[in-house]
Amino acid sequence: MHEAFLNLNGVRTKVSTWGRWVEESSEEQDDIVLIITGNPGINGFYNNFAKTIHEKLGYPVWCLGHAGHDLPRESIILPKFKEHQELYGLKExxxxxxxxxxxxxxxxxxxxxxxxxxxxxxxxxxxxxxALRDKVVDVYLLFPAIEYMAETNNGKFLTNFIKPIVPIIVFLSWIFTFLPNMVQNSLIYAYTTFIMKIHAKEHLTNIKNLIKPGVLRRVFFLAFEDIDHIRERNNEVIKKNVKKIKIYYGRTDGWTPPIFCDRIKRDIPDVDVEITDYHHSFVLSSSMEVGDKVSTWIKEKK
Structure with a gap:
């Protein structure tokens, strides 16, 4: 794995690759798997997922998170959130x-x-x-937040209960950063094990990177923009690329519920849709299983 911070749209951003690095030239007509993360866009959560795809296919796999969600080392300064919110919203x-x-x-x-x-x-x-129009072979949309996020259970919860207390959450995260490392680890372990019901030991560092005031501000800001602006599904683009697209929904997904799966099958009958028991946050518990699924789909498309 190779990781580095590249300047993208004015923000130094972590890019992670397995196989060929993005700046290495190649005369071959390479197959490249490009992963665009969910929110939070911290690449480390996707390491096992991306590694599995690379090992199964042998293709270069590139993972790209979101501006301001992975903080670079102290020598690299990101544009401040309060002064440059325009860099961290959905459109940007x-x-x-x-x-x-x-x-x-x-x-x-x-x-x-x-x-x-x-x-x-x-x-x-x-x-x-x-840059993509003639190069895209296939597209895999996993637990896709592509329509009416405000209607979902999680969207309503985030808007009605979390949004009013975001300043408190950010303040508590600031206090968390001052706790001894052993206490931080114990709190994260207790929360993931007893509240989330997952064993996320391998994500300890990623979760710590998330629980930083600057990161949380950007993550919440993007989440609320998603809820406000992601409304009607882009049927025109899906229909235009329907032979390339596969969509993967979850039966118990609070962000992309089964009713959305039913709607898209009604509106675009020839779209390739599948529903699964894996969870929306599959990167915390089923990275390798879903990575194996995606690898199989890509092989079948070939």
Missing amino acids: QVQHKADFLEKYIPEKAKIHLVGHSMGSYMILELLDHP
């Missing part, structure tokens, strides 16, 4: 991905796009981008 995060495509997608590449949650929305927004 889409432009952030477009900047990556323009700079780093090779001319001869064959691209396999994988989007998780709101990353799926971004992919639909970008499918007609000149």
Whole structure:
């Protein structure tokens, strides 16, 4: 795995790769798997998922999170949230991905796009981008937050109960950063084990990276923009690319419930849709299983 912070749309952003690094040139017509994360867009949560796909296929796998969600080392300063909110909203995060495509997608590449949650929305927004238009082989939208997020159970909960107390949550995260490392680890372990009912030991560092005031501000800001602005599904783009797209819904998903699966099958009968028992936050508990699924789909498309 290779990781580095690249300047994308004015924000130094972590890019993680397995196989060829994004700045390495290639004369081959490479197959490249590009993963666009959900929110929070912390690449580390996707390491096992991306590694599984790389090992199964042998293709370069590139993972791109969101501007301001992975903090670089102290020598690199990000634009401050209060002064540059315009860099961290939904529209700007889409432009952030477009900047990556323009700079780093090779001319001869064959691209396999994988989007998780709101990353799926971004992919639909970008499918007609000149850097992708003729290069996309297939598209996999996992637990896709591509319509009416405000209608979902999680969207209502976030808006009605979490939004009013975001300043308190951010303040508590600031206090958390001062706790001894052993106390931080114990609190995270207790929360993930007894509240979330998962064993997220391998994500301890990723969760700590999330529980930082600056990161949480950007994560919440993007989440509320998603809820406000992701409304009607982009049927035009889906229909135009329907032979390339596979959509994966969850039976118990609080963000993309089964009714959304039913709606898209009604509206676009020839779209390839599947429903699963895996959870929306599969990266915490089923990374390798879903990675194996995606690898199998890509092989079958070939």
